[in-house]
């Protein structure tokens with residue numbers, strides 16, 4: 734099984750889960766600038782969407798869309814609780830936060846901020862909006878250590894990426910409960926190892 738990711742892109746979330754659960758998955762870096770794998774294979778021959786993440790099974794079948802890929806990865810390590818059962822409060826909260834990060838934080842805010850050619854006023858609007866979304870997340874983190882409660886879930890892996898990008902981009906100075914949450918993520922060896930690995934690969938595969 735292969736996981737196609739691009740350093741410091743949203744596929745970081747799946748990378749964290751793969752490391753957290755020690756899943757036997759081959760990591761395949763992709764350059765999104767060149768749209769090529771490390772072996773020079775055109776990325777659109779692997780996924781017509783040409784976007785990371787892509788999970789490829791041994792029979793050639795692929796799964797795309799970060800929120801779905803993360804659920805599939807969590808299902809491969811059921812004992813870790815990265816996605817509690819959907820019938821539970823924690824499971825519903827995990828999916829709710831997952832969707833919030835994908836739609837409100839990633840595509841609504843981070844995408845326009847980090848995409849070349851976006852008009853300055855749209856970028857400014859997205860930055861303002863990001864501050865509001867992060868304030869909402871921080872309110873939750875004043876009640877619970879992780880987004881969906883007391884345990885780290887796939888929603889934290891995805892939001893952890895969003896926060897990492899926010900900090901790297903100097904978009905916000907984290908304080909209080911958000912800073913404590915960031916420190917909590919950094920204390921997870923898999924999170925830090927994924928970050929260091931992707932930082933080292935970034936110049937080669939961005």
Ligand SMILES: N[C@@H](CCC(=O)N[C@@H](CS)C(=O)NCC(=O)O)C(=O)O
Nearest residue numbers: 742743765783784785786798799800
């Ligand atoms: N809807 C997709 C979007 C994923 C996405 O935006 N991936 C970005 C990296 S964070 C990407 O591959 N960008 C390259 C492109 O869109 O051409 C998902 O949720 O997985």
